[in-house]
Amino acid sequence: MPLVTIDDIPVEVPEGTTILEAARMIGGDIVPPAMCFHSKLKTSGGYCRTCIVKVEQGSAKDPRPIPKPVASCRTTVMDGMVVRNITSPENLEARAGVVELLLINHPLDCPVCDQAGECHLQDLGYEHGKEATRYEFARREFEPTDIGEHIKLHMNRCILCYRCVKVADQITDGRCHGVINRGEVAEISTYIEKAIDNDFSGNVIDVCPVGALTDKTFRFKSRVWFTKPVDAHRNCAKCCGKVRLWYQGEEVLRVTARKDQWGEVEDNTDGTTAWICNECRFDKKNTTDWTIEGPSKIDRHSVISANHYETSLRNIKADTLKMMGSVPHGVKVELGTGALDPNNLHK
Amino acid sequence: MLTNKSKQVVKREMTLMEKAYLPAIFSGMFITFKHIFMKKATVRYPEQTRPFAPVYRGQHVLKIDEAGAERCTACGLCAVACPAEAITMVAAERQKGEEHLYREEKYASIYEINMLRCIFCGLCEEACPKEAIFLTDRIVPSSFERDEFIYGKDKLVETIAHPVDVTKRQTPAVLEFKKDKKHKHNLTFLDKVTKTFSRH
Numbered sequence: 001m002p003l004v005t006i007d008d009i010p011v012e013v014p015e016g017t018t019i020l021e022a023a024r025m026i027g028g029d030i031v032p033p034a035m036c037f038h039s040k041l042k043t044s045g046g047y048c049r050t051c052i053v054k055v056e057q058g059s060a061k062d063p064r065p066i067p068k069p070v071a072s073c074r075t076t077v078m079d080g081m082v083v084r085n086i087t088s089p090e091n092l093e094a095r096a097g098v099v100e101l102l103l104i105n106h107p108l109d110c111p112v113c114d115q116a117g118e119c120h121l122q123d124l125g126y127e128h129g130k131e132a133t134r135y136e137f138a139r140r141e142f143e144p145t146d147i148g149e150h151i152k153l154h155m156n157r158c159i160l161c162y163r164c165v166k167v168a169d170q171i172t173d174g175r176c177h178g179v180i181n182r183g184e185v186a187e188i189s190t191y192i193e194k195a196i197d198n199d200f201s202g203n204v205i206d207v208c209p210v211g212a213l214t215d216k217t218f219r220f221k222s223r224v225w226f227t228k229p230v231d232a233h234r235n236c237a238k239c240c241g242k243v244r245l246w247y248q249g250e251e252v253l254r255v256t257a258r259k260d261q262w263g264e265v266e267d268n269t270d271g272t273t274a275w276i277c278n279e280c281r282f283d284k285k286n287t288t289d290w291t292i293e294g295p296s297k298i299d300r301h302s303v304i305s306a307n308h309y310e311t312s313l314r315n316i317k318a319d320t321l322k323m324m325g326s327v328p329h330g331v332k333v334e335l336g337t338g339a340l341d342p343n344n345l346h347k
Numbered sequence: 348m349l350t351n352k353s354k355q356v357v358k359r360e361m362t363l364m365e366k367a368y369l370p371a372i373f374s375g376m377f378i379t380f381k382h383i384f385m386k387k388a389t390v391r392y393p394e395q396t397r398p399f400a401p402v403y404r405g406q407h408v409l410k411i412d413e414a415g416a417e418r419c420t421a422c423g424l425c426a427v428a429c430p431a432e433a434i435t436m437v438a439a440e441r442q443k444g445e446e447h448l449y450r451e452e453k454y455a456s457i458y459e460i461n462m463l464r465c466i467f468c469g470l471c472e473e474a475c476p477k478e479a480i481f482l483t484d485r486i487v488p489s490s491f492e493r494d495e496f497i498y499g500k501d502k503l504v505e506t507i508a509h510p511v512d513v514t515k516r517q518t519p520a521v522l523e524f525k526k527d528k529k530h531k532h533n534l535t536f537l538d539k540v541t542k543t544f545s546r547h
Contacts, residue, residue, distance in 0.1 A: 109451075109452075110422070110476075111420045111422030111424070111451070111476050111477060112420055112422070112451050112452050112453045116422070144452075219440065220421075220438040220439060220440050220453050221438070222423075222438070223422070223423035223427075225423070225427055226423060226426070226427075303427070306427055
């Protein structure tokens with residue numbers, strides 16, 4: 001088995017493992033970030049270049065370094081390879097440059113975007129000190145479009161990672177969307193605005209590393225850090241039925257697949273990937289549809305752990321009064337009336 | 348005796364002057380009389396108000412832009428930065444034809460601040476990426492009813508007819524201070540939040 005050293009940590013990995021996967025076997029800070037690579041999607045990776053690493057020694061037989069940064073998701077390890085990621089300042093600088101290039105056409109509309117709080121591009125930008133932009137020219141602009149009944153496409157935010165195209169190719173039958181045009185004008189689109197309507201198309205939302213593909217049933221409902229994730233399952237004829245429910249108060253605002261520490265969809269016990277079907281994702285939004293397993297494990301440094309709100313926002317004024325401990329004399333709000341009721345808006 | 352604070356009581360005869368009581372009464376009257384001519388400690392509120400410090404943090408305002416559109420985009424950063432959990436909001440999507448009402452694609456259809464919870468720390472103002480919320484030099488009036496302290500958009504959003512001046516809180520020094528979030532003095536709770544976005 002080849003022995004590879006990543007940031008001075010030696011690890012023995014099976015033949016044919018990529019540098020990125022070897023780093024993930026070690027874990028911790030030395031794992032290169034990945035935007036386009038998704039271990040559950042075949043042939044993904046190699047587009048975004050955020051996972052670049054420096055190879056100081058190609059192998060034990062040929063100790064010459066590789067003269068330029070390599071994409072760790074697509075480079076397999078050799079015996080005796082020496083790789084530097086975070087211990088190489090020039091590698092981090094090169095990656096910061098990649099991040100800046102990814103952000104060139106990005107609208108930086110995080111306050112509006114539903115992905116904010118679980119966005120890999122946001123993490124990447126903050127980790128590399130690139131929260132502001134130096135780009136002064138006009139960005140590409142597209143109108144947000146509907147792809148099918150439940151999915152919203154914001155092409156402005158897309159970084160063309162091709163993950164959603166791989167999902168459509170590999171886990172849905174009959175792909176009807178892809179990347180049209182080339183280079184600067186390339187965009188994700190459906191073939192002549194044809195809607196995506198097959199059972200597993202909703203998974204493109206889960207693999208999208210940015211906020212380009214979002215759930216229309218969750219659109220602007222809440223910010224992710226005000227919702228509580230809970231693992232749950234149901235007997236589903238189409239998929240494994242293992243999901244993560246995002247609660248606000250008693251309400252299920254969103255259903256997603258379960259993601260692991262790398263932001264990728266988890267595996268089932270039998271080794272298959274736990275993709276979920278559209279019925280589970282978009283139509284089952286009652287607690288009674290699900291068997292609750294318990295709260296999802298969230299990194300305590302994650303913004304999702306900053307969750308303050310227990311109660312539903314649908315009747316906030318009434319809830320605030322309840323929280324204050326008493327319903328005083330002269331209250332004009334009836335408890336339980338929805339604040340989303342048009343009569344209560346702007347109240 | 349646990350402390351040394353006890354004092355021996357001495358019972359002695361009062362002198363003639365003390366028995367007359369008049370000198371003590373007059374000296375007391377003199378002190379009272381003197382205070383008539385001294386500077387008063389109170390002001391005649393509300394006709395008269397005290398000068399406010401330029402950095403006074405009073406009732407919030409939700410700003411509108413030059414065109415009259417609401418700046419707030421319901422991003423929730425003020426609510427997550429709020430240590431007193433006083434802010435709640437519900438977002439809504441801007442419809443076609445509402446561009447003059449709301450600046451961004453998303454806006455707050457409900458925005459409530461519980462003034463009983465609010466500690467007027469100003470972290471919401473600091474967190475706001477859209478320069479939408481500011482604390483002003485206005486005082487939150489008192490009330491007999493608790494629910495009147497939950498301020499909705501009707502009380503918070505300024506109108507074109509009655510703009511609220513926040514230039515005092517936007518001095519060049521403040522703008523410079525807010526400009527670069529990387530500076531150490533700007534590393535607040537919000538930065539911790541934004542830095543640890545995701546990775547759950």
